[in-house]
Structure formats: C-alpha cells, structure tokens
Amino acid sequence: MKKIFSSILVCVFVLLAHGASAQEDEPRFPGCDDPADVDCADMKMMQFVFSNLKHPDGNPGGEVVASFMVKSSGELTDITIVENLTEACDQEVIRIINLMPAWLPAKVDGATAEMEWELVVKFTAK
Numbered sequence: 001m002k003k004i005f006s007s008i009l010v011c012v013f014v015l016l017a018h019g020a021s022a023q024e025d026e027p028r029f030p031g032c033d034d035p036a037d038v039d040c041a042d043m044k045m046m047q048f049v050f051s052n053l054k055h056p057d058g059n060p061g062g063e064v065v066a067s068f069m070v071k072s073s074g075e076l077t078d079i080t081i082v083e084n085l086t087e088a089c090d091q092e093v094i095r096i097i098n099l100m101p102a103w104l105p106a107k108v109d110g111a112t113a114e115m116e117w118e119l120v121v122k123f124t125a126k
Contacts, residue, residue: 025107027070027115035104045100049121052096056088061125064093065118072112074102085123093121 028035029045065083068076079097081090097119106115 027074027106027117028104030074030101030104041104048100049096049119052099053121054092055123055126056086056092057126059086059089059123059126061123062089063120063122064089065120066090066093066097067116067118068097070103070105070115070117072105072114074105076100076103078116082118089121089123093119096121 025036026038028038028041029048030041031044032040034040062085063083064081064085067078067080067082069078071077076097079094081094084090105112107113
C-alpha cells in the first residue's frame with residue numbers, strides 16, 4: 001500500500017508506506033487527539049521535520065530517500081539511506097529520523113506489527 005504526503009515550502013517531504021495486504025492500520029506520527037486521523041498525523045510529522053531540518057551549506061539541491069523500520073513498540077530503527085545526495089544532507093535526514101518520537105505502530109489483524117517506511121526529503125540548493 002502506498003501513500004504520498006507532501007508539503008511545498010522550502011522542502012518537500014514525501015512519506016511512503018509499505019505494508020502487508022492484511023494491514024488494518026499504518027504506523028503514524030504521534031501527537032493528534034484522534035490517533036486514527038491520518039491527515040493530522042501526516043501534518044504533525046511534516047511540521048516536526050520542517051521545524052528541525054537544517055539545510056547544509058553548499059548542498060546542490062535534490063532529494064535524500066531514507067528507509068526505516070517502525071517497530072511494534074513504535075521505535076524507529078534500521079535507518080538506511082536508499083538514495084543519497086551529499087554526505088551532509090544524508091546525515092541531516094538520519095539526524096531528523098533519530099530525533100523523532102516513537103510512532104503509533106501499525107496494526108495487522110488487530111495486533112501491533114513492524115512496518116518499513118521511507119522518508120523522502122527534498123533540499124533546495126544552497
């Protein structure tokens with residue numbers, strides 16, 4: 001299953017979810033009154049990334065794609081750069097993911113489950 005969410009300001013963030021077909025509930029960024037409100041969770045995640053992102057000097061502009069696992073506990077692990085830009089931009093995306101609070105985990109057949117996610121961060125040239 002694939003979902004794309006974006007915000008066009010200085011950067012564009014795209015979050016892609018990859019899950020099983022029996023999936024009932026995808027993992028979500030925390031902080032919404034209604035944990036089932038996908039739009040709110042996506043907006044909270046984008047606000048978090050945008051408010052914490054530091055654009056490295058000299059970046060050529062482009063995107064970094066990072067993959068990570070959302071564990072059944074909500075912990076984010078196994079961060080990997082799938083598509084790199086520069087070492088500084090890659091490290092900035094890893095830093096942002098490491099700053100994130102635990103997510104609300106995915107649920108499959110009513111039980112919490114691990115799920116891999118990708119975060120795409122587009123940097124403007126600086």
